[in-house]
Amino acid sequence: xxxxxxxxxxxxxxxxxxxxxxxxxxxxxxxxxxxxxxxxxxxxxxxxxxxxxxxxxxxxxxxxxxxxxxxxxxxxxxxxxxxxxxxxxxxxxxxxxxxxxxxxxxxxxxxxxxxxxxxxxxxxxxxxxxxxxxxxxxxxxxxxxxxxxxxxxxxxxxxxxxxxxxxxxxxxxxxxxxxxxxxxxxxxxxxxxxxxxxxxxxxxxxxxxxxxxxxxxxxxxxxxxxxxxxxxxxxxxxxxxxxxxxxxxxxxxxxxxxxxxxxxxxxxxxxxxxxxxxxxxxxxxxxxxxxxxxxxxxxxxxxx
Numbered sequence: 001x002x003x004x005x006x007x008x009x010x011x012x013x014x015x016x017x018x019x020x021x022x023x024x025x026x027x028x029x030x031x032x033x034x035x036x037x038x039x040x041x042x043x044x045x046x047x048x049x050x051x052x053x054x055x056x057x058x059x060x061x062x063x064x065x066x067x068x069x070x071x072x073x074x075x076x077x078x079x080x081x082x083x084x085x086x087x088x089x090x091x092x093x094x095x096x097x098x099x100x101x102x103x104x105x106x107x108x109x110x111x112x113x114x115x116x117x118x119x120x121x122x123x124x125x126x127x128x129x130x131x132x133x134x135x136x137x138x139x140x141x142x143x144x145x146x147x148x149x150x151x152x153x154x155x156x157x158x159x160x161x162x163x164x165x166x167x168x169x170x171x172x173x174x175x176x177x178x179x180x181x182x183x184x185x186x187x188x189x190x191x192x193x194x195x196x197x198x199x200x201x202x203x204x205x206x207x208x209x210x211x212x213x214x215x216x217x218x219x220x221x222x223x224x225x226x227x228x229x230x231x232x233x234x235x236x237x238x239x240x241x242x243x244x245x246x247x248x249x250x251x252x253x254x255x256x257x258x259x260x261x262x263x264x265x266x267x268x269x270x271x272x273x274x275x276x277x278x279x280x281x282x283x284x285x286x287x288x289x290x291x292x293x294x295x296x297x298x299x300x301x302x303x304x
Contacts, residue, residue: 001013001014001015001016001037002014002015003015003016003019007019007020007023010035010037013037016043016044016045017034017036017041017043017052017060017070018043018045018050018051018052018053020034021034021052021053021054021055021058021060024055024058026055026056026057026058027056027057028057028089028090030057031057031058031059031090032057032058032059033058033059033060033061034058034059034060034061035061035062036060036061036062036063036068036070036096037063037068038063038067038068039067039068039069040069040070040071041068041069041070041071042071042072043070043072043081049072049073049074049075049081049103051072051075051079051080051081051082051083051107052070052081052082052083053083053084053085054082054083054084054085054088054091054092054093055085055088055091056085056088056089056090056091057089057090057091058091058092059091059092059093059094060082060091060092060093060094060096061092061093061094061095061096062094062095062096062097063095063096064095064096064118065095065096065097065118065119065120065146066097068095068096068097069096069097069098069099070082070096070097070098070099071098071099071100072098072100072101072103073100073101073102073103074101074102074103075102075103075104078107079104079107080103080104080105080106080107080108080132081098081100081103081104081105081106082098082105082106082107083106083107083108084107084108084109084111084114084133086109086110087109087110087111087112088108088110088111088112088114089112089113090112090113090114090115091108091111091114091115092114092115092116092117093106093115093116093117093119094115094116094117094118094119095117095118095119096119096120097119097120097121097122098119098120098121098122098124099121099122099123099124100121100124100125100126100130101124101125102125102126102127103126104126104129104130104131104132105121105124105130105131106119106121106130106131106132106133107132107133108132108133108134109134109135110134110135110136110137110138111133111134111135111138111139111140112137112138112139113139113140114133114138114139114140114141115140115141115143116133116140116141116142116143116145117141117142117143117144117145118143118144118145119144119145119146120145120146120148121145121146121147121148121150122146122147122148122149122150123148123149123150124149124150124151125150125151125152125153126150126151126152126153126156126157127152127153127154128152128153128154128155128156129152129155129156129160130147130150130152130156130157130158130159131147131158131159131160132160132161133159133160133161133162133163134161134162134163134166134195135162135163136162136197137163137164137197138162138163138164139163139164139165139166139198140161140163140165140166140167141167141169142159142161142166142167142168142169142171143167143168143169143170144169144170145168145170145171145172146171146172146173146174147159147171147172147173147174147176147191148172148173148174148175148176149175149176150176151176151177151178151179152176152177152178152179152190153178153179154178154179155178155189155190155214155218156178156189156190156193157173157176157177157178157190157191157210158173158176158189158190158191158192158193158221159171159191159192159193159194160189160193160194161193161194161195162194162195162226163194163195163196163197163198163200164197164198164199164232165198165199165200166194166196166198166199166200166201167200167201168200168201168202168203168205169201169203169204169205170203170204170205171202171205171206172205172206172207172208173191173192173205173206173207173208173210174206174207174208174209174210175208175209175210176190176191176210176211177210177211177212177213178190178211178212178213178214179213180213180214180249189212189218189219189220189221189222190210190211190212190214190219190220190221190248190252191207191210191212191220191221191246192207192220192221192222192223193219193221193222194222194223194224195224195225195226196223196224196225196226196234196235196236196259197225197226197232197234198232198234198235199234199235199236199237200223200234200235200236200237200259201237201239202223202237202238202239202241203237203238203239203240203241204239204240204241205241205242206241206242206244207220207221207241207242207243207244207246208242208243208244208245208246209244209245209246210246210247211246211247211249212246212247212248212249212252213247213249213250213252214249214250214252218252218253219248219252219253219254219255219256220246220248220252220253220254220255220274221243221254221255221256222253222255222256222257223236223238223256223257223258223259224256224257224258224259225258225259225260225285233259233260233261233286234259234260234261235259235260235261235262235263236257236258236259236261236262236263236284237263237265238255238257238262238263238264238265238267239263239265239266239267240265240266240267241267241268242267242268243255243267243268243269243270243272244268244269244270244271244272245271245272246272246273247272247273247274248272248273248274248275248276249275250275251275251276252274252275252276253274253276253281254269254272254274254276254279254280255269255279255280255281256280256281256282257280257281257282257283257284258282258283258284258285259284259285260284260285260286260287261284261286261287261288261289262282262283262284262287262288262289263289263291264280264282264288264289264290264291264293265289265290265291265292265293266291266292266293267293267294268293268294269293269294269295269296269297269302270294270295270296270297271296271297271298272297273297274297274299277301277304278299278301278302278303278304279295279297279299279301279302279303280295280302280303280304281304282303282304290303
């Protein structure tokens with residue numbers, strides 16, 4: 001492409017995705033899309049990698065994760081390869097892959113009705129965080145997202161989310177790891193950290209062959225009620241998920257679920273290594289339901 005083009009067809013494509021985002025106009029009655037063609041996109045302005053910042057009621061869409069790729073590196077703090085406008089409404093990103101070098105892949109603060117669908121994040125090295133979305137009262141749907149071969153120098157090669165209503169469907173985290181650390185500033189969770197004020201549903205997801213290496217005593221995957229947002233009940237539904245061959249060092253918990261109501265249903269949690277007091281630590285302050293699961297980790301305790 002060429003940024004002197006009008007960007008209205010594949011034959012007159014622009015070169016820089018963020019230029020297209022600057023030009024496009026969208027509103028609740030007229031949603032528009034920036035289409036990413038096949039190939040590897042480098043969003044470079046003035047010889048530096050910059051965020052592709054998705055605006056309200058706008059879609060950033062590739063052809064597929066195999067055909068459309070985005071690469072970026074050395075982003076400033078508080079941004080990612082793909083970033084949403086602060087307090088954005090109804091942004092959608094879909095159908096592409098991301099690889100990074102020392103940069104978060106997706107970053108957003110305060111999003112409403114956000115959809116992240118059919119995204120592959122792979123073969124990346126991060127300083128400390130990969131995928132950070134949400135904030136007070138945020139709502140999001142994350143579907144068909146895969147994280148593969150992601151190396152975090154400190155922690156959080158996976159998803160860190162905050163929100164009122166969160167749906168995760170068909171998330172895969174595999175072959176990811178972080179380096180050990182003892183500095184509390186860099187202590188966090190590995191594959192999944194969610195602060196929930198409302199309902200969080202995690203279903204049909206797979207966590208396999210990952211390492212969470214930390215002295216922090218945190219967790220490989222954690223969903224917890226966030227009390228700073230008032231007294232609203234937090235419901236955690238963990239359904240039809242697979243945890244296999246993950247390793248947690250020191251006192252890192254494998255899976256920690258807490259909220260007003262917790263449902264752990266139809267999950268297989270097997271062949272994981274950990275030194276914490278149980279494979280699953282759960283606390284439902286009103287109710288906890290654990291039904292139809294398979295636990296086989298060879299440790300003394302499976303549930304605390």
